[in-house]
Amino acid sequence: MNMTEGSKDMRVVNQAVPKVDAEALVTGKAVYTNDLAPSDCLIVKIIRSPHAHALIKDINTARAEAVPGIECILTYKDCPDKRFTLAGQTYPEASPYDRLILDQRMRFVGDAAAIVAGTSEEAVKKAMKLVRIKYEVLEPVLDFRTAKDNPILVHPEDNWKSLCPVGADNKRNLCAQGVSESGDIEAVLADCDYVVDRVYHTKANQQAMMETFRTYTCLDTYGRLNVVSSTQVPFHVRRILSNALDIPKSKVRVIKPRIGGGFGAKQTAVSEVYPALVTWKTGKPAKIIFTREESLTASSPRHEMEMHVRLGADKEGHIRGIDLYTLSNTGAFGEHGPTTVGLSGHKSIPLYGKAEAFRFTYDVVYTNVMSSGAYRGYGATQGLFAVESAVNELAKILDMDPTVLREMNMVREGDVMPAYYGETAESCALDRCLARAKEMIGWDEKYPCRDMGNGKVRGVGVAMAMQGSGISNVDTGSVAIKVNDDGFYSLMIGATDMGTGCDTILSQMAAECLACDMEDIIVHGVDTDTSPYDCGSYASSTTYVTGMAVVRTCEALVGKICERGAEYLGCSVDDVEFNGAEVINLKTGESITRKEIGNRVM
Amino acid sequence: MEIQFTLNKKQVTAEVGADTVLLGVLRDLGCKSVKCGCETTNCGLCTVWIDGKSRLSCSVLAAGIDGHEVTTLEGVEEEAAEFGRFLAAEGGEQCGFCSPGFIMNVLAMKRELEDPDLEEIKEYLAGNLCRCTGYMSQLRAIQKYMTVQKEKTGKEAQA
Structure with missing residues (x-):
């Protein structure tokens, strides 16, 4: 990989260093949620609905409660009747407030009907078999193509609430709806020599991180709810639990230990609310460890989508118009529904920046299947599959090399992208990227296919994608750095290392900016009581967003170190320089070490 | 029932049921390196050695370990x-x-x-x-x- 100009001189950044947590990970130290949970935690398990759509008519817990070791069995009657979302998003969330911790209405096979907590796994499993639930089974909406305006409503309740203008309407099974367009798409398509008209269907899929969803909770000395959870979004979890339990945010502390992968799945608070409710009700520590089966059947997979693409071009292959309609299946609840669908159009249509007109329309519908969530790419993958497939179909019709077709039409640096909020592509190396990819593939020798002479034919194919780091003007990263006695630094971060290495790379950046060794920096994250606010780790943004926070914080800190150094040296701050180890009076050559400054400021 | 076995070269005892799997027993004995990923012998996270051979501890009944030698990463x-x-x-x-x-x-x-x-x-x-x-x-x-x-x-x- 080529290093960019300016990074060649870097001392710590761009060096291959082992991750700061590597030794602990490879020697199997107790660093994950379930390793840290106290041994006296109540075991929490969920009784899940066997019906896709049903109303609970009666729950009889008497026999189950009599099982020795059972602490409590909680039902919808024990939960606040105030809806919230489990989506880990910046407030006000685009995802509708459509959930209760436990609800009387069951909305998918696997929906939570009751919580059982007890002192041992055996007791809890035994009690689960003894809880008697009477359901009134209702007809479900299972095909997402029939969900919009279906007389069967997934969320008929009146306290359903949408915080943002995303076109949501629970009385129409709509989690979101919208249209954005530029130019007269119908006129342009009518005038095109060729129009490719196709429908593509992508299914839901699971992130399948190795560590399933898990959380433990306890009350601390001050009666506050302490939550240790495998999450990508600790600060959002704090808000979600405050909403779910209807308690002030100040009562909740969330700690993120090492986490065994997330891939977007843990950008939804899938497991936190259950032990939190148990601890809040009983005052006792509690933990839930999702089984692999639960992780696959009651979680937060990628949204199933169906995309109708109409792509118009002239005889030479100039793409003149793109019309995309996305139907997205958010399932029983709306987590990340209104936002993922946006990327299906916003990250696909702008690739073809020369088009005269575009239209992007979408519906996100509720159905009686598991709720969807965030997954790497966040909706872009689905839209890209559809649009890029259509472009390849166009290449076939035109009998053109699909890379040549793309070279003709792709967005280039400096182009305005009407389908991406009218923004200008200020950072775009797509042309160079495609050229390099063709070179690496050996495209010109291999396209379209080669007869291998052994009864096999090998072909090559191409698709492009665009991605941004973070959500512009929404995502926030912050860090705090303090100088300790003896002059070593504490780097407090709210960004979430989930195996992605941000604890390491942010330390590297800090060491670079402060001209010290990585050993001089201790990194700490994440504890919502002490870490500075961070929206969490998602959207491939931590290096960029929180990384810039490190750079700016270091700049400010160096200024302060110089001020103190000058004060102790009895000179003007304009006369001093900080070299990482000491502040030097450039006029006299006198100096004071960082260690000394650290000890004197205490 | 009570079982005795060698865990990382030390003699240990544990109280187990007829259906207790080894994975949980090892974690309870402090070997937190042993992880549970699937409970169905598909992922390899719970790999330990029994008498020197790799085994998936999520599918080994603890009762059968009596008298045997178990090694985890801690060992x-x-x-x-x-x-x-x-x-x-x-x-x-x-x-x-x-x-x-x-x-x-x-x-x-x-x-x-x-x-x-x-x-x-x-x-x-x-x-x-x-x-x-x-x-x-x-x-x-x-x-x-x-x-x-x-x-x-x-x-x-x-x-």
Whole structure:
């Protein structure tokens, strides 16, 4: 990989260093949620609905409660009747407030009907078999193509609430709806020599991180709810639990230990609310460890989508118009529904920046299947599959090399992208990227296919994608750095290392900016009581967003170190320089070490 | 029932039921390196050695362990750390959750196979799933580690 100009001189950044947590990970130290949970935690398990759509008519817990070791069995009657979302998003969330911790209405096979907590796994499993639930089974909406305006409503309740203008309407099974367009798409398509008209269907899929969803909770000395959870979004979890339990945010502390992968799945608070409710009700520590089966059947997979693409071009292959309609299946609840669908159009249509007109329309519908969530790419993958497939179909019709077709039409640096909020592509190396990819593939020798002479034919194919780091003007990263006695630094971060290495790379950046060794920096994250606010780790943004926070914080800190150094040296701050180890009076050559400054400021 | 077995060279006892699986017993005895990923012998996270052979502790009944010898990563920590440094150097321990089970199987392979080629390595480790890496970094780490081990044994043989 080529290093960019300016990074060649870097001392710590761009060096291959082992991750700061590597030794602990490879020697199997107790660093994950379930390793840290106290041994006296109540075991929490969920009784899940066997019906896709049903109303609970009666729950009889008497026999189950009599099982020795059972602490409590909680039902919808024990939960606040105030809806919230489990989506880990910046407030006000685009995802509708459509959930209760436990609800009387069951909305998918696997929906939570009751919580059982007890002192041992055996007791809890035994009690689960003894809880008697009477359901009134209702007809479900299972095909997402029939969900919009279906007389069967997934969320008929009146306290359903949408915080943002995303076109949501629970009385129409709509989690979101919208249209954005530029130019007269119908006129342009009518005038095109060729129009490719196709429908593509992508299914839901699971992130399948190795560590399933898990959380433990306890009350601390001050009666506050302490939550240790495998999450990508600790600060959002704090808000979600405050909403779910209807308690002030100040009562909740969330700690993120090492986490065994997330891939977007843990950008939804899938497991936190259950032990939190148990601890809040009983005052006792509690933990839930999702089984692999639960992780696959009651979680937060990628949204199933169906995309109708109409792509118009002239005889030479100039793409003149793109019309995309996305139907997205958010399932029983709306987590990340209104936002993922946006990327299906916003990250696909702008690739073809020369088009005269575009239209992007979408519906996100509720159905009686598991709720969807965030997954790497966040909706872009689905839209890209559809649009890029259509472009390849166009290449076939035109009998053109699909890379040549793309070279003709792709967005280039400096182009305005009407389908991406009218923004200008200020950072775009797509042309160079495609050229390099063709070179690496050996495209010109291999396209379209080669007869291998052994009864096999090998072909090559191409698709492009665009991605941004973070959500512009929404995502926030912050860090705090303090100088300790003896002059070593504490780097407090709210960004979430989930195996992605941000604890390491942010330390590297800090060491670079402060001209010290990585050993001089201790990194700490994440504890919502002490870490500075961070929206969490998602959207491939931590290096960029929180990384810039490190750079700016270091700049400010160096200024302060110089001020103190000058004060102790009895000179003007304009006369001093900080070299990482000491502040030097450039006029006299006198100096004071960082260690000394650290000890004197205490 | 009470069982007695050797855990990482120490004699231990545990009270288990007829249907208790070994995985939970080991974690309760403090071996937190042993992870549960699937409960159905599909992922390799819970790999330990029983009498020196790799086994998936999520599918071994604890009752059957009475009198046997169990080794977890805690029992081969130094060797694990040594291979772990190769793994870390290649970026093969991203979230780290699969690392203990994976390392146990790599060290078992080292004992069982002499100079395995890439295909043999892949086959031996087919049961150790990892969601972060895509496996290439792990394979690089193993090959480099094995090369160094071979050089070491070569030198020992000469000496």
